[in-house]
Amino acid sequence: MRVELAAVYGFCPGVRRAVAMVEAHLRGRGALSTLGAIVHNAQVVEELARKGARVVEDLSEVREGAVAVTAHGAGPGVYEEIRRRGLHLVDTTCPIVRRAQEAAHRLSEEGFTVLIYGEAAHPEVGGLLAWTGGRGLATLDPQEAGRVQGPRLALISQTTKDAEAFWEFAQAVTWESRGRLRELRALDTTCPETGRRYRAAQDLAQRVQAIFVVGSRNSANTRRLAEVVRATGVQTHFIESADEIRPDDLAGLSAVGVTAGASTPDEAVRAVLARLRELGGEP
Template sequence: MGFCFGVRRAVDMMLEASADGHRVTTLGQVVHNPQVVSDLERVGIVVNERRTTEGVSTDTVAITAHGVSESTVETIEERGFGVIDTTCQFVKRSQLAAMHLAEAGFTIIIFGDPDHPEVKGVVGWCRGRGITIPDESLEGLPAYLPSKVGVISQTTHTPERFAKFVANLMEARIDQITELRVVNVLCNATTSQQAATRDLAQEVDLMIVVGGHNSANTCHLADLSKANGVDTHQVERVSEIEDDWFKGHEKVGVTAGASTPDSSIDAVVTRIEAIAAAQA
């Protein structure tokens, strides 16, 4: 549980920049966890929620773990900013895949949340050839598709959902698609945590999921737990935990998203242990 490699790398890069005396503006939240963002702000890291260079007063900007569009990268270069690029390696792979597919004449379908910064960034590498579809129902898919189609998933989706999406796409549009390229950019750390959460859900009757309410990978863990029939609560802070949740339950599981610091997980576990002792 806790920080994945990409998140830990992004946070460490921000702390290192701050320690060196750099004034840095991040283009959006470095990671989707309010406690982490607050900790970075306390050491002088400024957040520009617009995720653009507009209004930036520092000499250095940081690209978050979720990445940015190609045009934003070009603007950063044109304006001469110093750059700290914390883009997750899996997101970078997704961006490059989108660019290469576009250059090869493919229409790129991105299976993901159109409002998520990672997805918005990847769309910005599609050279105008990108289509975002949010779920397996294919709602929003144009009536006509070109014959060459590439498919990419948001990196935090489950393998099962991505496989179902691709299968549904082929079943619905096999008459239009003559060439299909599927690029697997799913984050293996997230996939491993999803599998661990699914296994844990078989052993408990209450699950506490720790992580930002705006964190896609954390929300997916909560959804997985609920799908396994387990009473599930997602909390961002230990103060959100309610004693009544635990009444009538015997086994409690705790899991956490990839952007959740160890301190938050430890605080939640300590709180659960205190509640268990009080209700014993």
């Protein structure tokens, strides 16, 4: 049985950078709090906790020391409070999220109402909204554009959304807003990394009979990756760890593939490859 790894899989550069920054702080300066989980993966969070990184949901839970902002970023109020309280900041905001925040801020300063294509409850979107200074709203429904007050509207996207879906949204908003707006601007702030994992998995699906998608069940990006794989028609197994692979899953197969979401660490993928080798797989 042949085992093939997707050409692009696992940690994206933004998450890899965030974990490395937190680990460097833990090694050099000791314990810190992180404002939310640094990555949506229970094993990585547990490992970091063992080394001294405590997850908090709110700054009020941090009395002293260092605090890390995650790759999803945070609003300007969070930075102000960290500065005012004299806490040490470890800012792991992904540079691609930072660009979206800058766009949200600049467009709102220029007088646009900023409509964010994304989920209002997502931490990254919360940060983007905060950067609009109260002149933004977030939605996935183009009809919401009807709620926008004022003649100028700007559209940006949550970074992990699909670029094509964002442009479809922009097209629908344009239609919904006809005759009401004087100016409409759309800025694609999506991140190419998510799409790269999808395309590599679709490509892999053409050469194998089954794909193991490795990642945490609480990771939205891994769940979506599993959906993309399933839609190709290939046999799909969404697993959190190597020990979920049963010999029966491989019965009669001559080629299987492996991919992983943007929040899945390399060790989890290595463990899956080792388990497949144990069960007769070869690279």
